[in-house]
Amino acid sequence: MDSLIPFTTSGSLVDCVDRKMLVILRDGRKLHGVLRSYDQFGELATPHLAAAREPPYDPSSLANLVLEDTVERIYHGNAYAESWRGLYLIRGENVVLLGEIDLDQEDDIPLQQVDWQTLEPFHKVESETKKQREEIKSQILFEKKGFCKEGGEGDGY
Secondary structure, eight states: OGGGSOTTSGGGGGGGTTSEEEEEETTSOEEEEEEEEEOTTSOOOOHHHHHHHSSSOOGGGSOOEEEEEEEEEEEETTEEEEEEEEEEEEOGGGEEEEEEOOHHHHTTSOOEEOOHHHHHHHHHHHHHHHHHHHHHHHHHHHHHHOOOOOOOTTTTO
């Protein structure tokens, strides 16, 4: 019966409950936590997939997620830092990527953990630089190729 549940529905999340997951949000934040629950009536899909099924696209139909023991991670070079977030409710429309973390290989990653305060200034500079680069790219695409400038923060995914 499980094989009859389409992958794009929230039914595909059943096997992920109680497992450590990585969630990347539209604004670029990376969250690590244990998936405890999700909105069983929603669908975890990208807007273009949802639009292909039933126009008009309804962002409220995306699965909401509940993560427990959540930490936010930032990276710079070969270092990372974590900040405790605890219980975290995520609206489905903000999810870019959801993936299971392999606990056997998690500790084998050659990154050094440092304090959040040490890494945060570097992360902010990188984020600002990326934002400026994206604005320049958007302006060039608008002027030379006729692309629209619509969309908000994080819509570049």
